[in-house]
Amino acid sequence: MFVRAYLRASTQDQDANRAEGQLKAFAKDHGLKIAAWYRENESGTKLDRPELFKLLSDAQEGDVLLIEQVDRLSRLDESDWKKLRAMIDAKGVRITALDLPTSHQFIGANADSFTGRVLAAVNGMVLDILAATARKDYEDRRRRQSQGIAKAKTNGKFKGRPENVDRNAGIEGMLNSKMSWGDIQKATGCGRATIAKIVKRMKDQKAA
Incomplete structure (x- = not known):
C-alpha cells in the first residue's frame, strides 16, 4: 500500500x-x-x-x-x-x-x-x-474577525497586528550582512512574506 x-x-x-x-x-x-x-x-x-x-x-x-x-x-x-x-x-x-x-x-x-x-x-x-x-468554521471566523475589527475601528481602538520589533530589527541586520532568505527563515522562524515586507521597507527608507 x-x-x-x-x-x-x-x-x-x-x-x-x-x-x-x-x-x-x-x-x-x-x-x-x-x-x-x-x-x-x-x-x-x-x-x-x-x-x-x-x-x-x-x-x-x-x-x-x-x-x-x-x-x-x-x-x-x-x-x-x-x-x-x-x-x-x-x-x-x-x-x-x-x-x-x-x-x-x-x-x-x-x-x-x-x-x-x-x-x-x-x-x-x-x-x-x-x-x-x-x-x-472558516467563514464564521472571518465574519467574527470582521465584526471585531469594525467594532474596534468604531471605538477608535483598532491598531492592527503589533509588529515584532526586535525580531524584525534582527532580520534587517541579517539582510544587511547578506544572509540568504533561507538562512534567515531558519534562524528566525519567520516566513518569506515577512522578509519581503522588511526588504520593501528598507528600500523605501533608503529612497526617502
Whole structure:
C-alpha cells in the first residue's frame, strides 16, 4: 500500500510540518510506511495548490492520501470541493484522516466487495460533512474577525497586528550582512512574506 502524506499550513509564518510526528505515529500504529511527503504553505480555501496537485498527479489507483485533519485538505466552498473530490475519485485515491475514524477502517482491510462499497459510501458522506464544517468554521471566523475589527475601528481602538520589533530589527541586520532568505527563515522562524515586507521597507527608507 503506497501512502502519500500531505502537510499544509495556511501562511508562510506557520509550520506546515507541525503534524508530521502525528502522521508518522499513526502510520507506525497501523503497520504502514509513508512513502512520499508533500508539504506546502497555501490556504485551504484555494483549490490551486501545487503540492496537492503534484500528489494527485503522482498517485496511482489504491494509494492512500494521509492527512492530519480534513481541514488540511479543504476549506473550500462547495463548488471547489466537488471539483477536488472528483479529481480524487477519478484517481482512485483513498483519503485517510486522523480525525475521520471511518477512514481508518479501510487501512489494510480485506473487505468483500459489498462491505468495501458500504465503507466507502459512509466515509465519503462523513468526509463531505467535515469538509462543509471546515468551510463554515472558516467563514464564521472571518465574519467574527470582521465584526471585531469594525467594532474596534468604531471605538477608535483598532491598531492592527503589533509588529515584532526586535525580531524584525534582527532580520534587517541579517539582510544587511547578506544572509540568504533561507538562512534567515531558519534562524528566525519567520516566513518569506515577512522578509519581503522588511526588504520593501528598507528600500523605501533608503529612497526617502
